[in-house]
Amino acid sequence: MKSATMRLVELSLLLASADALTLRPARANPKVVGYGINRRDTSPYSTPIYNYFAGFDYTINITIGSPPQSVMVVVDTGSSNLIVNSPQSDFCQGGNCTQYGSYDPTTSDTSKWYNNLMYTQYEIETQKGAWVTDDVTFGGKTLTQIPIGSGNESSNSDINIWGFGGNGQLGAALPGIPSNDTTLKSIHKSGVINSASVSIYLNQTGSETGSMLFGGVDTSLYTGTLQTLPVIPRDGFYDRLTVNLTTISYNDGKTTKSIETHLPTRVMLDTGNFDIKLPLEIATAIQKSFGITQQFHLKEYDFALTACSMADSPAVVSFGFGGELINVPMSSLVVNPPESILASYGLPPGTLPEGVCLFLINGFKDELVESGQLVYILGGAFLANAYFVSDEDSQEIGLAQANFNPGPSNILEIAPANGGIAGINNSTAGSGASKPGGTPTPTGGAVPSATQTGDAMKAWHSPTGWIVAAAGAFGLLLSF
Numbered sequence: 001m002k003s004a005t006m007r008l009v010e011l012s013l014l015l016a017s018a019d020a021l022t023l024r025p026a027r028a029n030p031k032v033v034g035y036g037i038n039r040r041d042t043s044p045y046s047t048p049i050y051n052y053f054a055g056f057d058y059t060i061n062i063t064i065g066s067p068p069q070s071v072m073v074v075v076d077t078g079s080s081n082l083i084v085n086s087p088q089s090d091f092c093q094g095g096n097c098t099q100y101g102s103y104d105p106t107t108s109d110t111s112k113w114y115n116n117l118m119y120t121q122y123e124i125e126t127q128k129g130a131w132v133t134d135d136v137t138f139g140g141k142t143l144t145q146i147p148i149g150s151g152n153e154s155s156n157s158d159i160n161i162w163g164f165g166g167n168g169q170l171g172a173a174l175p176g177i178p179s180n181d182t183t184l185k186s187i188h189k190s191g192v193i194n195s196a197s198v199s200i201y202l203n204q205t206g207s208e209t210g211s212m213l214f215g216g217v218d219t220s221l222y223t224g225t226l227q228t229l230p231v232i233p234r235d236g237f238y239d240r241l242t243v244n245l246t247t248i249s250y251n252d253g254k255t256t257k258s259i260e261t262h263l264p265t266r267v268m269l270d271t272g273n274f275d276i277k278l279p280l281e282i283a284t285a286i287q288k289s290f291g292i293t294q295q296f297h298l299k300e301y302d303f304a305l306t307a308c309s310m311a312d313s314p315a316v317v318s319f320g321f322g323g324e325l326i327n328v329p330m331s332s333l334v335v336n337p338p339e340s341i342l343a344s345y346g347l348p349p350g351t352l353p354e355g356v357c358l359f360l361i362n363g364f365k366d367e368l369v370e371s372g373q374l375v376y377i378l379g380g381a382f383l384a385n386a387y388f389v390s391d392e393d394s395q396e397i398g399l400a401q402a403n404f405n406p407g408p409s410n411i412l413e414i415a416p417a418n419g420g421i422a423g424i425n426n427s428t429a430g431s432g433a434s435k436p437g438g439t440p441t442p443t444g445g446a447v448p449s450a451t452q453t454g455d456a457m458k459a460w461h462s463p464t465g466w467i468v469a470a471a472g473a474f475g476l477l478l479s480f
């Protein structure tokens with residue numbers, strides 16, 4: 001995740017609600033927009049890397065302004081705003097913004113400046129500048145006068161970020177800016193989709209493709225029931241996609257054990273973080289159950305170390321939310337970072353001995369979360385095994401086990417929020433697209449196409465994150 005102040009999370013018990021997420025069969029021309037996820041390896045580029053384990057980004061190619069300026073933005077469910085580098089900053093003038101591009105509001109005929117200070121911090125990255133509004137085009141559709149944070153004063157980040165989670169800074173109704181809408185609400189108001197919603201399918205760990213669907217759900221991409229959970233506000237403010245995690249169990253291939261402490265606990269669903277960050281006592285118990293005792297310290301965090309061969313173990317960790325379970329196999333939890341990633345930290349080759357990998361369930365001390373410094377997170381290691389829906393109209397999350405062997409797409413449009421979870425599952429019953437039952441076989445399958453660039457490392461995801469992105473050139477499913 002990349003939060004608007006610090007980078008880091010919150011699911012509640014399944015509740016029946018008169019405002020619950022509702023799906024309906026797609027019309028002949030449904031208002032949904034789909035993209036393939038483009039996985040990009042950033043490590044070969046000679047640019048400063050300030051994200052934790054920068055390596056893979058998920059990006060969408062967009063244009064801003066008139067005449068259009070092309071930029072590549074990382075899409076992040078752990079933040080809420082569109083933040084773009086400016087060529088006027090010292091950082092970009094030093095040649096650091098060539099990979100993702102930058103946006104100069106002063107050369108756009110459609111930009112409007114506001115006197116509000118823009119300042120964002122993503123862990124060790126910061127951008128400072130001003131808020132502007134301008135036209136943004138992606139997927140062949142133009143959103144008019146979208147608020148944009150322009151890092152024209154200072155920046156130490158080479159990436160541009162488009163947040164798709166929570167209300168963020170603009171949710172505070174910054175004075176003078178005509179629209180304080182979130183990304184999803186802006187797309188909804190444009191008439192492109194009928195609800196402020198998005199569905200995300202990362203596909204299994206190490207895969208080259210995934211997809212992102214605005215305004216609808218593809219039932220072929222999950223198994224069992226799409227469970228609906230309310231987003232938990234913080235002080236009445238929906239600034240994070242936070243829910244209550246109610247159960248955790250783990251199976252070592254022989255027996256199943258359950259965690260009995262620190263549950264339920266609030267966790268944030270964050271595509272911008274690669275790992276799973278839980279209460280320290282829970283993380284330690286899981287690590288010890290698999291014989292993991294060694295730690296590797298990077299910046300503020302300790303990562304557990306284990307033998308890379310454990311990725312082939314049949315062991316599974318299961319996460320519950322008052323109903324359906326999301327099963328996460330060892331192949332998603334054991335990763336081998338390429339040397340280029342370690343080098344970005346100034347760590348020499350061989351820092352990790354041959355055959356030693358990172359284990360992606362790690363812990364925070366409770367006081368760090370209670371003080372507001374950090375939040376518990378279910379990041380990419382978890383979300384790669386889930387089908388994840390965010391509906392801002394009803395402030396709800398949908399979760400189901402991802403299906404890695406999908407059949408033909410079966411897209412349902414998310415209707416205005418006036419129904420319940422039964423409407424979702426009734427609409428899928430008998431379709432044959434979403435099969436009930438346990439963990440899908442991780443062998444991959446047909447998904448909206450995307451292209452992988454760079455030398456991808458099996459099972460490695462940047463702690464910058466499994467940042468989901470939509471690349472408009474890949475797998476576009478637009479129909480109006």
